[in-house]
Amino acid sequence: MTVIWINGTFGAGKTTTAGNLVNLLEGARLFDPEHVGYLLRANLQDQQFTDFQQLLPWRTLVPIVMDEIIRFTGHDVIAVQTVLVESYWQELESGLRSRGHDLIHVVLDADADSLHTRIDGDPDGVDIRPWRHEHVDRYLTARPWLTAAANLVVNTTTNPADAVAAQIRDYLANSISKVG
Template structure:
């Protein structure tokens, strides 16, 4: 099975794209790796960390949980999650591949102005806007390795959401056999 990891920072369009992709891809399901972080945050509250991705258990558990979901459902998994530390990404990817899964790393890219505008426009994220804004600069710093490791990079500042999903779907149908695409 294949794991489609949708990377990019806040405002790049990960959640929107993942939702549209799940609707478009027969035999695919959405998995939010952040939920593993929530589990660890509660259970490791006595540990010092500012982001659950810093925790080695998060980087070990995410591939294990995705693997179990794939084994249980027999479905491809779409995982929208920002990962800006290259060594963390390498660890996640290796964990997925070691369990026999193909990994398609999609990076949704946008310039800083677009990202800041989208963050400010999100009506559900008002309480965490400052935190999201603070992640734009680290994203821009990580952009070189992200785009180098990506199987597909799409500029979401100039590409409409439906076209982003279409481009990913086209890439997937060329690189893997998806149900309904044969």
């Protein structure tokens, strides 16, 4: 089965693109790695961390939970999660590949001004806007390794989410036809 991991920072269009993509791909379902983090936060209240991804159990459990969902449903999975630390990405990638899954790493990219404008325009998460804005700089720092590690990089600065989802679908169709 295939895992399509949509990466990029806040404002890049990951969630909207993933919602469109799941409608374009038969037998695909959304998976939110954040929920694994919620489970860990509830059970590791005595531990110090500022982000779920800092926890080795998160990086270990996400591939395991995804694998179990794939095995249970028989569906490909679309994961939406920003991962800006290269070693964390390598752990997730290794965990998924070791379970026999094809992994398509898609990075949604946009210029910094567009990202900041989208963050300010998002009616959800007004209270965490400063945190989201800080992640834009972290994303720009991580961009070189992210784009090098990606199977597909899509510029979302001017492309709407439905067009981005169609581009990902077309990439997947061409990738599968070359393998088969």
